[in-house]
Amino acid sequence: MTPKMKAAIINQYGRSGVLQVTDIDRPLAGPNDVLVKVVAASLNPRDWLTMRGLYQARKSLEPFPITLGSDFSGEIVQLGALVSSFAIGDQVFGMQPLRGKFGAFAEYVKINAAAIAAKPKGIDHECAAAMPCAGMTSYQTLHKIARVQPGETILVNGASGGVGVYAVQIAKAMGANVVAVCGPDNADLCRDLGANEVINYRAENFEDRTAAYDVVYDVIGRSSPKKSSKSLKPGGRYITTIPSVKTAMTAASSWLASKILPGKRKTSHLVLVKPEPADLSAMASMMLAGTLRSVIDSRHNLDNIEQAVERSQTWRARGKIIININ
Numbered sequence: 001m002t003p004k005m006k007a008a009i010i011n012q013y014g015r016s017g018v019l020q021v022t023d024i025d026r027p028l029a030g031p032n033d034v035l036v037k038v039v040a041a042s043l044n045p046r047d048w049l050t051m052r053g054l055y056q057a058r059k060s061l062e063p064f065p066i067t068l069g070s071d072f073s074g075e076i077v078q079l080g081a082l083v084s085s086f087a088i089g090d091q092v093f094g095m096q097p098l099r100g101k102f103g104a105f106a107e108y109v110k111i112n113a114a115a116i117a118a119k120p121k122g123i124d125h126e127c128a129a130a131m132p133c134a135g136m137t138s139y140q141t142l143h144k145i146a147r148v149q150p151g152e153t154i155l156v157n158g159a160s161g162g163v164g165v166y167a168v169q170i171a172k173a174m175g176a177n178v179v180a181v182c183g184p185d186n187a188d189l190c191r192d193l194g195a196n197e198v199i200n201y202r203a204e205n206f207e208d209r210t211a212a213y214d215v216v217y218d219v220i221g222r223s224s225p226k227k228s229s230k231s232l233k234p235g236g237r238y239i240t241t242i243p244s245v246k247t248a249m250t251a252a253s254s255w256l257a258s259k260i261l262p263g264k265r266k267t268s269h270l271v272l273v274k275p276e277p278a279d280l281s282a283m284a285s286m287m288l289a290g291t292l293r294s295v296i297d298s299r300h301n302l303d304n305i306e307q308a309v310e311r312s313q314t315w316r317a318r319g320k321i322i323i324n325i326n
């Protein structure tokens with residue numbers, strides 16, 4: 001008989017009342033996978049967007065029941081036949097790719113070995129589980145899309161949330177002058193994370209400044225290339241995290257224009273995070289060196305996961321929401 005495990009699943013889409021914690025079959029690692037005993041997972045808006053059927057990129061991707069959860073940290077308990085990069089007992093962390101099965105809100109998760117990284121002993125499971133999706137989104141935006149240079153001014157809109165707290169610290173570590181946009185209650189947190197200046201979005205609209213920023217990193221997607229254009233310097237980059245037909249088309253036409261008419265044009269971009277073990281390891285090294293930390297909003301477990309989802313849906317999370325599992 002297949003061994004069972006506890007998991008948070010949905011059998012239909014819905015705003016609430018559809019998430020059930022129940023026993024399901026424990027997955028088996030395929031040839032390129034590992035099976036990880038999850039110690040901690042973290043919640044991302046993509047989890048409840050998937051639950052509500054609002055995540056178009058994932059809709060129809062996997063049949064019901066769907067086990068939610070993309071980010072985790074834990075211990076390898078089974079290796080696929082072709083996996084040689086890890087051993088049983090290794091502590092690892094990572095995230096499921098957007099276009100793949102989720103499954104981290106469970107006692108065990110199956111994942112491709114090429115998507116995970118070793119968790120250093122000096123980083124606890126909660127801090128590691130917090131990092132993958134949110135941290136890599138900011139790491140990949142700032143290093144690979146914005147290509148931030150020392151001395152540049154980077155505005156982070158949504159600086160106190162899951163993605164934003166990593167953005168502030170990574171931009172700071174790259175030598176940028178960081179302007180954080182958050183609500184009044186989170187100004188001290190953003191300064192503590194390294195922001196040089198904090199804008200309270202209830203008192204000032206960052207878009208009203210003229211030629212103030214080299215990069216507008218619109219983590220929360222409340223601005224747009226048009227609205228932030230005046231505030232960007234010549235050659236400035238606007239980057240959104242919000243995937244939609246409109247943001248994808250704007251990014252594609254901006255890319256085309258920059259190829260046809262190179263020069264100090266303002267450009268628009270869309271980040272789509274990908275699991276990259278090298279990026280996870282780079283961030284883990286920053287954590288060990290003391291230049292990056294995870295900020296924990298709240299801790300939950302599988303039995304009260306509904307509260308964690310409700311908390312995230314308020315858009316008030318201060319850093320990351322953790323689900324402790326084993």
Ligand SMILES: NC(=O)c1ccc[n+]([C@@H]2O[C@H](COP(=O)([O-])OP(=O)(O)OC[C@H]3O[C@@H](n4cnc5c(N)ncnc54)[C@H](OP(=O)(O)O)[C@@H]3O)[C@@H](O)[C@H]2O)c1
Nearest residue numbers: 045137158160161162163182183186241271272273315317
């Ligand atoms: N494209 C990708 O690959 C990718 C990857 C990861 C995430 N995302 C997306 O990125 C977005 C942010 O994710 P997240 O995990 O950071 O969300 P989150 O943690 O839930 O964001 C909560 C934060 O948003 C801030 N906020 C709310 N309204 C704001 C406003 N009007 N202006 C500025 N800040 C505001 C809040 O700050 P205050 O409480 O201070 O108001 C709170 O700290 C989500 O839509 C998510 O789906 C996309």
